[in-house]
Amino acid sequence: MVSDRLLIFDIDGTLLQTDTVTVPAVQQAFRDYGLPEPDKEAICFFFGKPVEDYEAWMASLCAEGKAEEVVSHANALELQCMHTCGLLYPKALETVQALHDRGYQMAICSNGPEPYVAAFVEAHGMAPFFSTVYARGTRYRDKTEMTGLILEQHRPAAFAVIGDRHDDIEAALAHGGIGIAAAYGFGSAPEYEQAERVLASIAELPECLNALWHC
16 A cells, blocks of 8 residues: 555656756846856756755856846746746656556655746646645745655655755655655765665656565
């Protein structure tokens, strides 16, 4: 029986190939304001990090008095790109649907702002699969806090957090859960040292859960 098990998913670098959304949005925004484009590597460094750190970095690259405009423009373009060019990881949708159909409880826990997370859910047809969606933005302290709130809602017998950054693994461990690292995302090997399992592809997740929970 898996209906008493909860899976908490990160978005960026776990379900979504964020570089297909945020990189073109940021580069277009800077072009539109006549500013040098940040390179892909610099932008990708901030994937999975708190939104205020990412926006402060963008602002630091802007001409004086233009930072707020440029950041706002980049954020608006990002929402457009989510619908027009954003890509899930291969087999992400099929895996999520299969786990939902098996009866797992499922939630999203993202560092992204609410409009971004809502756009992701809508653009990629995720609403039927996730009963709970938390977007940190600047509302919550961190993923550990959000995970605690999700657990209060669901009261599972056991749970796992699936994500590509250290704060996903830390959130799982802080509440006595299982951390499963998405090594195909934007994190690095040291961030996964405390993970119970490491995935090379999201398609490996169902079998990983079977092995962990023998169900």
